[in-house]
Amino acid sequence: VVDRPVLQYAVDEAREAGITHFIFVTGRNKAVIEDYFDIQYELETTLRERGKTAALADLNDTLPEAGTFSFTRQQAPLGLGHAIWCARDLVGDEPFAVLLPDMLLQGAPGCLKSMMEVYERTGGNVIAVGECDPKHVGQYGIVGVGETAGDAFRITSMIEKPRPAEAPSNRYINGRYIFQPELFSHLSSFTRGAGGEIQVTDAMIALAKDQPFYGWTWSGRTYDCGSKAGYFAATFAYAIARDDLLPALAAEIDAHASLRPDGTVIDIAVDPALQGLREIVQRRLNALGRRRDGTG
DSSP: OTTSOHHHHHHHHHHHTTOOOEEEEEOTTOHHHHHHTSOOHHHHHHHHHTTOHHHHHHHHHTOOOTTOEEEEEOOSOOOHHHHHHTTHHHHTTSOEEEEOTTEEEEOSSOHHHHHHHHHHHHOSEEEEEEEOOGGGGGGSEEEEEEEEETTEEEEEEEEESOOGGGOSOSEEEEEEEEEOTTHHHHHHHOOOOGGGSOOHHHHHHHHTTTSOEEEEEOOSEEEETTSHHHHHHHHHHHHHTOTTTHHHHHHHHHHHHTBOTTSOBOOTTTOHHHHHHHHHHHHHHHHHHHHHHTOO
């Protein structure tokens, strides 16, 4: 997204939350992920020789401290529950967080940092949720909402991709979890569920009989980068937040907003969608100008 892999955004979010050991569950042909987090001597030398200190600093910021990154393989695509189970020996008997990088969460403070505060207060398993259109509940894992606990709530039920009539709420799981290690014992005993996969939701339901689960509603933006629309939206959102990209983005919108694919002309002044898009970019440009001249 823009100039960083979505995986890097997830790592940055976890670092902000105080995570110090990172475990990556990968599959076949994904060795490039491990290489990405390794030292790149040739590139570092080139950047140093060319005096590109800012780019070199950005590169070094992505590098982990020695011994803090671990990698394991999920040898068959058997679902999220199975992927988590593959990390069982690396996690051991400690509480752990799970982040799905294709769900990109934009906001400050980061989602996991706020979840850690809920965990420290409640001591239970914590799941971040968002609110979706009730018509779309069949695309997600959905939770039931119980009594509140500060800014969190007790989860009363969980169901994977329900029909609208079966959904207990419109709160969907958005790809951020904090689990107690007892989850692994339930993952070990489960067979394949929905879609022929080992679903983490099934293990969560079983664990919830013995331990509390809390939901925390994320108020920032969530982008599903596994979909074309979500990936485009994330790219636009992160690009518009970059001062160095704003002028080029505004020029590109102006260049393309006047023509439809068939070559006919659009009047941007009467097209609500295009007008709104251009106004968003213009507001950001105005704010950037005020900051630069010291008036804002």
